[in-house]
Amino acid sequence: MTLIMGVVNVTPDSFSDGGRYDDTERAIAHGMALCARGADLVDVGGESTRPGADRVSPDIERARVIPVIEALAAAGVTVSVDTMNASTGVAAVEAGARIVNDVSGGLADPEMLSAVAETGADIVLQHWRGASSDMYANARYDDVLREVIDELAGRIRAAAKAGIPPARMIIDPGIGFGKQGDQNWGVLRGLERIVGIGPRVLVGTSRKRFLAETLGPDEPGGDTVSERRRDLATAVTSVLAAEAGVWAVRVHDVGATKDALRIAEAWRGEDRWK
């Protein structure tokens, strides 16, 4: 059964929903609303990871996310913190987060893996090829799927060496991170092989550029792809990712993905939400 991870970006500049929930009360309300719509857990982030985004100081990041994490965890929500900073990860776990979601897989902050090992929390080790400002500069592969698998295996080894047991690891192919266009489809086509590596797998395609490029503009000759169409495309990828056996999908529009998973499960004769 694939879980749904809802996204709460407490940032002014995230690529798809920047500024909508960048104050504590709005972010908490949004996280609760995502759970009401069917999110099994919520990912709270305080630093945009969109291409070209500037780094945010850990102090500012913590000021943004900790009050939100405290309130959601106190309300019984399973919370992950989306951060590349060990100090934020530790503070978030102390505030009630159960998972540290590091899009750099422990590469951005050399303290991250050992810090998370000591907290006892789970960690998302995402495939990453460098900071947002140059993430496409590093998008060169001979065989994107093989290289992503090999590099994820390296992060698993590093996490194990730091004292994190496999049961606390979650891996993520990093869709849109150090990958452009068809390279993302190349990774998604091989998702079963990534699931076969061993740890739980999280996938985040939600509203991302590669989906918009595949869909094409809303109007002929235009250059915008509506959130509605991106969310529909995301819901389709959620069903396909679930069929590949992933542990969870990370989405902005929880309702669309829940409905899509429910239809797919009914088609297969299961329906967890009956």
Ligand SMILES: Nc1nc2ncc(COP(=O)(O)O)nc2c(=O)[nH]1
């Ligand atoms: N584990 C994981 N975390 C992520 N955090 C941010 C974004 C992109 O930014 P967003 O928060 O606006 O979706 N994508 C991912 C992802 O694909 N996987």
